[in-house]
Amino acid sequence: MPTSLVHAVRAACAEALALLLPVSCAGCDEPDISLCERCVLALVPVPRQQVVRAAGGALTVWSGLTFEGVAARVLRAIKEEGRTGLARALTPALEAALAHAGIGGDVVLVPLPTSRAAFRRRGFRVPDLLVRRAGRPPTRLLRHARRTGDQRGLGREARRSNVDGSLVARPGVARGARVVLVDDVVTTGATLAEAARALRAAGADVLGAVTVAATPRNFPTQGERRPDTFETHR
Numbered sequence: 001m002p003t004s005l006v007h008a009v010r011a012a013c014a015e016a017l018a019l020l021l022p023v024s025c026a027g028c029d030e031p032d033i034s035l036c037e038r039c040v041l042a043l044v045p046v047p048r049q050q051v052v053r054a055a056g057g058a059l060t061v062w063s064g065l066t067f068e069g070v071a072a073r074v075l076r077a078i079k080e081e082g083r084t085g086l087a088r089a090l091t092p093a094l095e096a097a098l099a100h101a102g103i104g105g106d107v108v109l110v111p112l113p114t115s116r117a118a119f120r121r122r123g124f125r126v127p128d129l130l131v132r133r134a135g136r137p138p139t140r141l142l143r144h145a146r147r148t149g150d151q152r153g154l155g156r157e158a159r160r161s162n163v164d165g166s167l168v169a170r171p172g173v174a175r176g177a178r179v180v181l182v183d184d185v186v187t188t189g190a191t192l193a194e195a196a197r198a199l200r201a202a203g204a205d206v207l208g209a210v211t212v213a214a215t216p217r218n219f220p221t222q223g224e225r226r227p228d229t230f231e232t233h234r
């Protein structure tokens with residue numbers, strides 16, 4: 001069977017099983033519901049922006065939610081437990097980030113690429129899934145040029161050098177395109193900055209980036225509290 005078909009079958013089985021097996025709320029573990037009303041309310045977007053340093057000019061990143069509590073748990077359920085049906089609950093956050101950025105329907109949404117290992121493990125690409133659930137087509141213009149180490153546990157500058165030169169864009173398609181980068185979570189913005197660099201090098205006009213959530217440490221008003229969970233595996 002071709003790999004894509006294997007993944008499609010696996011995803012379909014996972015969704016079918018989810019209907020048969022007992023579920024609990026991804027946000028609070030309440031039984032027999034995939035996301036309770038209280039947790040849906042916790043996902044009401046509070047858009048915010050930050051600016052990260054990138055080659056070719058600063059990159060503004062808009063995020064719909066803070067990566068903590070229910071938002072972090074729902075993202076983890078999607079990524080680590082394959083509960084892809086929950087992605088729709090994050091659509092308002094992505095839409096809010098796009099709206100907050102004043103980004104219309106005429107721009108190309110470019111998801112950050114997923115590593116081969118992560119794709120093999122999950123059978124789907126998280127940023128692409130989020131874009132699709134928001135009713136927009138993801139345009140995959142980026143790919144990995146080399147492997148990178150795990151970003152977790154690295155400081156801001158170490159993250160930058162870890163991902164520096166790690167992405168390339170499809171030159172013919174990227175040239176002249178007005179693009180917005182999409183990812184699930186932004187931490188320091190190092191990977192988004194690298195994506196912007198690669199796309200700009202290929203001639204694209206990078207308008208900014210949107211993510212479903214941003215880790216709280218990027219927002220000094222919320223103190224130095226760390227997110228209560230994992231950080232992105234690529």
Ligand SMILES: [Zn+2]
Pocket residue numbers: 025026027028029030035036037038039040
């Ligand atoms: Zn709940």
